[in-house]
Amino acid sequence: MSFSFFSRQPHLPVLIGCVLIISLLGAACGGRSEPRVNAAGDDANGNTRRGAGGDGVAEAPPVTVTTATAVAREVPSYIQSSGSLIADETSDVASQISGQVVATPVGVGAFVRQGTVIARLNDKDARLRLRQAQSGVQQAIAGVRQAEARLGLRPNGKFDASTIPEVRVVSANYDQAVAELRLAEANERRYRELVETGDVSLVVYDQYRTQRDTARARAASARQQLDVAINTARQSNQAIQSAEAAVESARSQVAIAQKAVADAVIRAPYAGYISNRPIAVGEYVTPAGIVATVLRTNPIKLQLQVPEAEIPFINNGMGISLEVEAYRDKKFAGQVTAVNPAIDPVSRAATVEAALENGDNALRSGMFATARIVRQGGNKAVFVSRSAVLGDQNTQSYRVFVIKDGIAKLRVVQIGQDEGEMIQILSGVEADEVVATSNLEQLYEGARVKQ
Structure with a gap:
């Protein structure tokens, strides 16, 4: 018995080891499970499982998509730059005379037409000076009539010395x-001949x-009196001319006074909008002060800073389109009107001006704008x-x-401008490549698709 007992003891550790190995293998087999795979082919740990040749046990089904081909088109070439909108004209309206403001009919933001009253000044003094000047004209005209009466002329009559009464008498x-004189000379000749023939005595001839000599003296005296009368008439005519000059001077004074009255009303120099009105009723203004600032905003002007390398490609009349932050979905069109011939030495850019229609005043002076100028030729896009x-x-x-x-x-692409249902791809896709147009949210890098 003892032999048999000791003969069995070596088998006991072997049996115990076998039991332990079988238990460990059972635990390992019972704790292993397959990871779940989603429709995209990714397991719960985020590992992608694709195809039968991979490590996964399931393959993601293909995504059904529609496709289209990327096309190449000829598109215009643009010069893009940014700048600011400014009014076509800006006028700081001032008064031509000094005076107190009595009315300001318009305020900031109001649209005014050319000639619209912006402000009125007190014109009482100007009107009094106008009446005084008008009275001076009447007085000067009376002086002319008096001078004409001295010469017997009708009002506005033409001067002729021979028609003057005093001259006619002389x-x-x-x-x-x-x-x-002629009669005396004839008698003298006749009696001189008679004396020579002896028919008349020398005493009678004397x-x-x-x-005859006396007649000659009278004729000479009468001639002198005629010359004096004519000179006097001419001097009187000069008095008429002086009086007429006085009338013109008086009328000039009237015109000056009328201008002073008109200058008391300050009007808009052109149609536009009031952007500033620093005066109020009761203030005293002078020609050095500003009554109001008027902006002409139609057309409105755009000033761009364009790099010097692009300046040779820009000419007057070229088309331009711009966008502003206030109207993101709207584009405005205009034309280049001026290119500054000088380059800024600091920025190495030149100023380009363009004009745009602005009838609805949508564009405002001071707005920041991004503009594109269409260049000649084009590019493939x-x-x-x-x-x-x-x-x-x-x-x-x-x-x-x-x-x-x-x-x-x-x-990953960069997009450009829209053209209807198409959009420009600046980079990332080449022409003639096939792109997916549906179910994009279900796609990923390497996903299988079917059409």
Whole structure:
């Protein structure tokens, strides 16, 4: 018995070891389970399980998508720059005279037409000076009529010395003296001949010779009197001209006074909007002060800073489009009107001006704008359907899935301008590549797809 007992003892550890091994294998087999796989092919630990050749036990089903081909189009070439909108004209309206403000019919923001009253000044003094000047005109006209009456002229009559009464009387006396002279000269000649023939005595001839000399003296005196009368008439006519000059001077004073009255009313120089009106009723203004600022905003002007390398491609009349923050979904069109010939040595840019229609005053002076100027010629650009672009709000990026051999390839792209249902791809997709246009949310890098 003792032999048999000791002969069995070596088998006991072996049996115990076998039991332990069997227990451990059972625990290992009972605790193992297959990880769950979602529709995208990822297990609970985030590991991707694709295809029968991988480590997973299940394969994700293909995603059904529609596709479209990226196309290349000819698009215009642009010069893009930013700048500010300014009024086409800005006028700081001032008064031409000094005075107290009595009325301000318009305020800031009001639209005014050319000639609209902006402010009124006290014009009592100006009106009194106007009446005084008008009285001076009447007085000067009376002086002209008085001078004309002295010469016997009718109002606004033409001067002729021979028609003046005083001149006519003296002229008649002169004509009589000349006639008497001619008679005396004829008698003197006749009696001189008679003396030579001895028919008349020398004493008788001396009488007729004396009459001739006396007639000559009278005629000379009458001529002098006529010349004096004519000179006097001419001097009187000069007095008329002086009086008429006085009338013109008085009328000039009236015009000055009328202008002073008109200057008391301050008007808009052109149609526009009031952007500033620093005066109020009761204030005293001078020509050095500003009554109001008027902006002409139609057309409105855009000033851009364009790099010097782009300046040779810009000419007057080229089209321009711009966008402003206030109207993000609207574009405004205009034309280049001026290119500054000088380059700023600091920024190495030149100022380009453009004019835009602004009838509704949607664009305001001071707005910041981004503009594009259409260059001659164009470039090739890639376009895809809008539905092919997936936006990520978290990263502010855009994605496109390119389909190759039934597999989706994720591309991060940069987008450009819209053209209807198509959108420009600046980078990330080449022309003629096939892109997915539906079920983009279900796609991922390497996903199998079917069409």
